[in-house]
Amino acid sequence: MRITGDHAALAIEGRLDVRTAADARARLHQAVDGGLGDLVLDLARLEFWDATGLGVIMGTHRRAGRIGRRLVLRSVPAQLQRLLVATRLHRILAVEGVTADPRGATLPAL
Numbered sequence: 001m002r003i004t005g006d007h008a009a010l011a012i013e014g015r016l017d018v019r020t021a022a023d024a025r026a027r028l029h030q031a032v033d034g035g036l037g038d039l040v041l042d043l044a045r046l047e048f049w050d051a052t053g054l055g056v057i058m059g060t061h062r063r064a065g066r067i068g069r070r071l072v073l074r075s076v077p078a079q080l081q082r083l084l085v086a087t088r089l090h091r092i093l094a095v096e097g098v099t100a101d102p103r104g105a106t107l108p109a110l
Helices: 021-033 051-066 078-086
Strands: 002-005 009-016 039-049 071-074 094-096
Touching: 002 021, 009 021, 009 051, 021 039, 021 051, 039 051, 039 078, 051 071
Parallel strands: 009 039, 039 071, 071 094
Antiparallel strands: 002 009
């Protein structure tokens, strides 16, 4: 897993799972604490995530909200979009730049 960016925009590449969660959490929380306004999290190159990774995203969302910031997910992979809809997290998280489902399926609007 690799996270690049600054206090306004970050991109996650690779895996966001139980093995990478602690490092990701520390980096995301550092970005939240060090900036103002929206924090954009680009997920276009996210290859895999598990429940722990989703928990990192939700924890970052909560932390941002507590200090008056908003976490915005950008370029969310189709499979993660479906998970957000199935868990109704799409109603809580700010999502922009929805990517197409590689199978051509229509996804519910986020």
